[in-house]
Amino acid sequence: MRLSQHRLSFIAAIAAATALSSGCSMVNKLRAKSQLNDGAQAYRNKNFTEAQEHFQKALELNPEQPNARLFIARSIHAQYKPGVEQPQNIDKAREAIKAYQDVLEHDPNNDDAYNAVVYLYRMIKDEKSEHDWLMRRATADSSPPEKRSQAYTVLASKDWQCSYNVTEQAENKQTVMKNDKAVIQYKKPKAQKDYDDALKCVTDGLQLANQAVSLDPNSEQAWSFKTNLLLERVKLAKMDGKDSDAEDYQKQADAAQQRTTQLNQENKRKKEEQEKANAAKGKKA
Numbered sequence: 001m002r003l004s005q006h007r008l009s010f011i012a013a014i015a016a017a018t019a020l021s022s023g024c025s026m027v028n029k030l031r032a033k034s035q036l037n038d039g040a041q042a043y044r045n046k047n048f049t050e051a052q053e054h055f056q057k058a059l060e061l062n063p064e065q066p067n068a069r070l071f072i073a074r075s076i077h078a079q080y081k082p083g084v085e086q087p088q089n090i091d092k093a094r095e096a097i098k099a100y101q102d103v104l105e106h107d108p109n110n111d112d113a114y115n116a117v118v119y120l121y122r123m124i125k126d127e128k129s130e131h132d133w134l135m136r137r138a139t140a141d142s143s144p145p146e147k148r149s150q151a152y153t154v155l156a157s158k159d160w161q162c163s164y165n166v167t168e169q170a171e172n173k174q175t176v177m178k179n180d181k182a183v184i185q186y187k188k189p190k191a192q193k194d195y196d197d198a199l200k201c202v203t204d205g206l207q208l209a210n211q212a213v214s215l216d217p218n219s220e221q222a223w224s225f226k227t228n229l230l231l232e233r234v235k236l237a238k239m240d241g242k243d244s245d246a247e248d249y250q251k252q253a254d255a256a257q258q259r260t261t262q263l264n265q266e267n268k269r270k271k272e273e274q275e276k277a278n279a280a281k282g283k284k285a
Contacts, residue, residue: 032062039071048078069106070113073099077116082123093120111147118154131155138211149216152208156225159205163232166198172239188239199236205229220263227256 039054052075059068077096081089097120103113114137121130137143138151166172166189176185189195206229212222230253237246 028061032058048075051075069103093124145215149212149219152212153222156205156208159201160228162201163198166194167235186235186238202232223260
């Protein structure tokens, strides 16, 4: 059975780590290296609990080993079964979260560990903890602007989903003929609370999207969600009979979409240029 690219990369990282050691006796260095190798073999064989034990022993033998904490976290993470809501499985996810947070205490810029925490919070449906975790990075002056922008964008995407779940309900829209064309007409939800909740989500989401764009004006994703949130604002204005407001929001959405398209084209061009450069290097080699 072929190993996934993620696991192959992880095992390769373990192999590289066995060559690094400092700050402990030669005997302990060798013993730690042996434990890392044993852990890699156990991980390769999907014996994740055994792999975790080996990596923990490696860290005990050489506390300055730079990657052992990440290997421990990955091994615990691998024991978690996505979608299984049994208490012991949820506990395993939280154990992995704690291990990744320990990685970040020693290596604050480790994106793999940071993103894994976001993923695990989402999988166990701990929305508050996920929100707080993202907001912590979004508001951290010590984080690079691009990473703060990414965090704000993810938060904005959640507010977009909140509104979309209301505006796209079948009972809140209907198809009508206008100038011989079928168009969607949006209707206010029967429950005022649903409309109010959607409006709050869009208002909050646009604030987050604007913060994301201000931190990284060249973020295609940030501009894309700003566009989508403005389109939600159009729907809500129409639901409330405010056609003039809807027209204004539509103009803003069109401008944001234009910027999104521009960035998309620029990113495609950069990707093509990079691929050509890589291919040229390969031919020279």
